[in-house]
Amino acid sequence: MLLLWGAAGFLAHGCVPAAGTAWEWDLPSYLEPPPIPEGESVTEEKVALGRRLFYDVRLSGNETQSCATCHEQARGFADGEATPEGSTGVVLDRNSMSLANLGWFTSYTWPNALMDTLERQALVPLVGDTPPELHAGSDLERVLSDMESDPWLGDAFVAAFPELDEPVGIDPIVRALAAFERTMVSLDSPYDRYLQGDDGALSPEAQRGLELFEGDILGCADCHAGPLQTTATQSNDRAETFVNTGLYEQYPPFALGLLEITGEASDMGRFRVPSLRNVAVSAPYFHDGSGPDLDAVLDHYAAGGRTLEQGPWAGDGSNNPNKDPRISGFELGDEDRSALLAFLDALTDPSYLSAPELSDPYGD
Ligand code: HEC
Ligand code: HEC
Incomplete structure (x- = not known):
């Protein structure tokens, strides 16, 4: 019975091979590639798109901040602030976390035990308004049309999500960000x-x-x-x-x-x-x-x-x-x-x- 369920799962999600080039993991022997939500895949195309999005200030409602504003590579993807300001100037209550090896974590953020996938987490800084971080929702039409009309990004969304009729949207954005974040592996200290x-x-x-x-x-x-x-x-x-x-x-x-x-x-x-x-x-x-x-x-x-x-x-x-x-x-x-x-x-x-x-x- 278990096997049958396994086969059904495979048919539902596995019979069409994941679109794109599977990401090649380079990990020490004690680590398997990170678990990912069912039906999701980490591909080079999603990772390349996610990297651009992570650094793109056009994702914020007023085009002033990107994820990297609060997550700077040289600081282990933290930001040096006790508590940062979001794009609208509201000071957050919590410290920007450093980011590394996220794919293996069982929950994200300082207090939220329910935040159990990177996709769910990325949605919060992207569109959340308590507190406002990127606050993309305040100008969502402009954000999405900027993504679509940018020649590199427009093509990159299609390459990362060829199966979608509308590859540019909030859902593909968080999926690409999460794919990129899964490749943020720090194991060479x-x-x-x-x-x-x-x-x-x-x-x-x-x-x-x-x-x-x-x-x-x-x-x-x-x-x-x-x-x-x-x-x-x-x-x-x-x-x-x-x-x-x-x-x-x-x-x-x-x-x-x-x-x-x-x-x-x-x-x-x-x-x-x-x-x-x-x-x-x-x-x-x-x-x-x-x-x-x-x-x-x-x-x-x-x-x-x-x-x-x-x-x-x-x-x-x-x-x-x-x-x-x-x-x-x-x-x-x-x-x-x-x-x-x-x-x-x-x-x-x-x-x-x-x-x-x-x-x-x-x-x-
Ligand atoms: C019982 C569990 C526990 C033990 C034991 C423990 N820690 Fe922690 N550590 C935590 C938790 C939880 C936090 C976050 C606390 C908070 O911010 O309220 C933390 C935070 C930290 C931080 C800050 C990290 C950051 O990114 O802000 C450092 C550094 C740290 N611990 C080092 C240590 C060292 C060194 C020891 C041993 C002397 C130690 N911890 C023992 C649970 C523990
Ligand atoms: C205004 C500053 C700011 C911006 C912009 C921001 N973050 Fe964060 N990030 C934070 C803070 C603060 C936390 C801790 C949140 C909490 O505990 O509720 C955090 C936590 C996280 C975590 C959890 C890490 C862990 O170890 O659990 C991830 C992942 C993350 N951010 C990714 C992103 C992504 C992706 C973006 C862009 C879509 C982004 N952040 C934009 C400040 C920011």
Whole structure:
């Protein structure tokens, strides 16, 4: 019976070969190509189109922003802001996330456990209005006619979606963006070369940092787990992937975390474990960008919760009732701190930060 269902699925989606040239993955042996929604495919044509769209300010309602405005390649596709402004000038509540190895994540954004595909996520910055990011919906006719009348893009939509009568539209745009995002693979850092058996790729100091990171006392790897550095690639279990780290004694009403989705009081302050890939270049940190640098992040963990002396959210985060018990604090001497920072630095993948195939094609 199972086999029959499998065959039916194949007939529904597989009898017409995916239009276009299948993307060739170049991955380490421990990783399969990322899962994709049923009926979807990653093709060179979609990826090429998605890359252009990612960098195209004409996708925003007032032609001022593209995805890359808040996701800059040299910063690991974060933006250096605590919280960015959207295209209409409204300041967002949350920090722009760095982007890498997204195809393997089980959910997207800081708090939204329901955001489970890249297609669904891309729709939010594209047309969402709470808050407005690209806000394409404010001038959708112009956005789509710009796409259609641009000679390169017009052809690229047809090449990427030859099966569609109307290849230019919101749905093909998010599908192409998602295809491009699935190819944003950052697995060529010194840490990766060390994982592949090159012992010299990590300095002795960074190796000591890795030991601390994975060891029981600091336990960073409990949450920033595995080569992709987050439990959100391995599990759909919210208890594993959404964690309150005690940043605030009382989380601000505009940053309640998973509670915003579930309405459960016990989900207050729980945010998805971010990957730490390229973390040394993607400051500031945390869901609200309130961690200025990696030293501040380590101070927070060492204290088992962050104390804010002043301001509207002053308080001792370690008293937060939802704080994960694993954030319990530890002693961190200067040498261990340097070692940990050396390891976090070794998660930077210079080839990713300058990869021509991920760069702004309008600069070509
Ligand atoms: C105005 C700034 C801004 C723009 C423009 C923007 N983003 Fe983002 N991006 C953010 C912020 C802020 C977050 C965190 C959102 C949240 O937690 O709700 C984010 C999160 C993401 C994530 C989730 C990453 C993860 O690890 O879960 C993806 C993927 C993403 N953005 C892709 C895009 C794409 C594609 C576009 C263009 C269509 C885009 N972004 C445009 C600011 C922006
Ligand atoms: C119990 C799970 C857990 C443990 C243990 C943990 N983290 Fe985190 N980490 C998280 C979560 C969740 C966030 C996001 C918190 C937020 O923004 O509210 C985070 C955020 C971070 C960030 C900021 C990343 C960014 O892009 O903004 C860094 C850096 C970091 N952790 C490093 C570490 C280090 C180093 C350790 C060990 C000392 C550690 N973490 C231990 C869950 C954990």
